[in-house]
Amino acid sequence: MARIVVIGGTGLIGSKVVAKLTEHGHDAVAAAPNTGVNTITGEGLAEALTGANVVVDVSNSPSFAPDDVMNFFTTSTSNLLKAEAEAGVTHHVALTIVGTNRPQSIPYFAAKVAQEKLIRESGIPYSLVHATQFFEFVGSIADISTEGETVRLPGALVQPIAAEDVATAVARTAAGSPVGDVEIAGPEAFGMDEFIRRGLSFRKDSRTVVRDDTAPYYGAVVEERTLVPVDGAQIFETRLEEWLPLNPPRA
Numbered sequence: 463m464a465r466i467v468v469i470g471g472t473g474l475i476g477s478k479v480v481a482k483l484t485e486h487g488h489d490a491v492a493a494a495p496n497t498g499v500n501t502i503t504g505e506g507l508a509e510a511l512t513g514a515n516v517v518v519d520v521s522n523s524p525s526f527a528p529d530d531v532m533n534f535f536t537t538s539t540s541n542l543l544k545a546e547a548e549a550g551v552t553h554h555v556a557l558t559i560v561g562t563n564r565p566q567s568i569p570y571f572a573a574k575v576a577q578e579k580l581i582r583e584s585g586i587p588y589s590l591v592h593a594t595q596f597f598e599f600v601g602s603i604a605d606i607s608t609e610g611e612t613v614r615l616p617g618a619l620v621q622p623i624a625a626e627d628v629a630t631a632v633a634r635t636a637a638g639s640p641v642g643d644v645e646i647a648g649p650e651a652f653g654m655d656e657f658i659r660r661g662l663s664f665r666k667d668s669r670t671v672v673r674d675d676t677a678p679y680y681g682a683v684v685e686e687r688t689l690v691p692v693d694g695a696q697i698f699e700t701r702l703e704e705w706l707p708l709n710p711p712r713a
């Protein structure tokens with residue numbers, strides 16, 4: 463049976479990926495600092511990859527400051543790919559973002575582009591799952607865009623997706639053969655402002671969301687179609703209106 467190591471396997475997506483793979487009878491192991499595996503320091507990495515056929519990387523940087531994110535994804539990915547080559551891993555699966563391969567200047571995306579480049583050049587067969595924004599980030603996108611009682615966000619389109627659906631896509635990819643780049647998204651596209659307005663309104667949050675096409679998204683102005691998938695993306699069914707009542711904000 464293929465052994466699948468999930469780096470970041472204790473996180474939002476990673477814990478769901480491990481659960482789904484296990485449910486389907488795979489030998490899946492969560493690897494993260496709190497299970498003794500650290501891709502930055504290298505601690506526990508060689509041991510964790512012993513006997514692994516597939517590695518899934520759904521780790522994330524503890525800090526989103528531009529230099530920290532760049533350092534995290536380049537250092538972590540380089541260490542991981544080197545350890546995978548030594549362990550004879552035959553499939554590297556990483557979760558990245560829809561829009562990294564289009565012109566944009568979002569600092570977080572630059573770090574994901576650098577991560578993708580290392581993977582493409584590693585010689586290890588890979589799958590890069592590009593996901594749209596997660597429903598789970600309604601609150602944090604609102605918070606970074608709030609001044610006083612006003613949330614300013616552009617009308618640039620997003621086609622957000624539930625973390626559960628992202629995990630389904632990543633787990634299926636890990637259980638299959640390497641596919642290169644694929645895009646996944648939820649069923650509906652909205653303006654970024656409308657996505658957050660619906661989320662806050664459902665949660666009876668008193669802030670007002672104002673459309674402002676000059677407002678940044680994670681540090682940069684985005685074009686109307688940068689963040690939405692192209693034809694051929696895999697579209698998942700969970701709608702925002704179904705998801706909201708089942709997912710009250712985390713305390």
Ligand SMILES: NC(=O)c1ccc[n+]([C@@H]2O[C@H](COP(=O)([O-])OP(=O)(O)OC[C@H]3O[C@@H](n4cnc5c(N)ncnc54)[C@H](OP(=O)(O)O)[C@@H]3O)[C@@H](O)[C@H]2O)c1
Nearest residue numbers: 470472473474475494495496500501502521522558595596
């Ligand atoms: N936010 C979005 O809308 C969006 C869209 C598309 C793709 N993505 C991508 O989705 C991926 C997963 O995001 P998420 O929200 O599930 O992340 P998350 O909940 O923050 O989880 C991050 C995971 O990474 C682990 N980690 C942190 N530092 C590590 C290290 N040095 N070595 C090994 N593991 C480490 C954490 O372990 P500890 O808990 O032990 O620290 C945790 O398990 C990210 O790569 C992100 O770029 C996000």
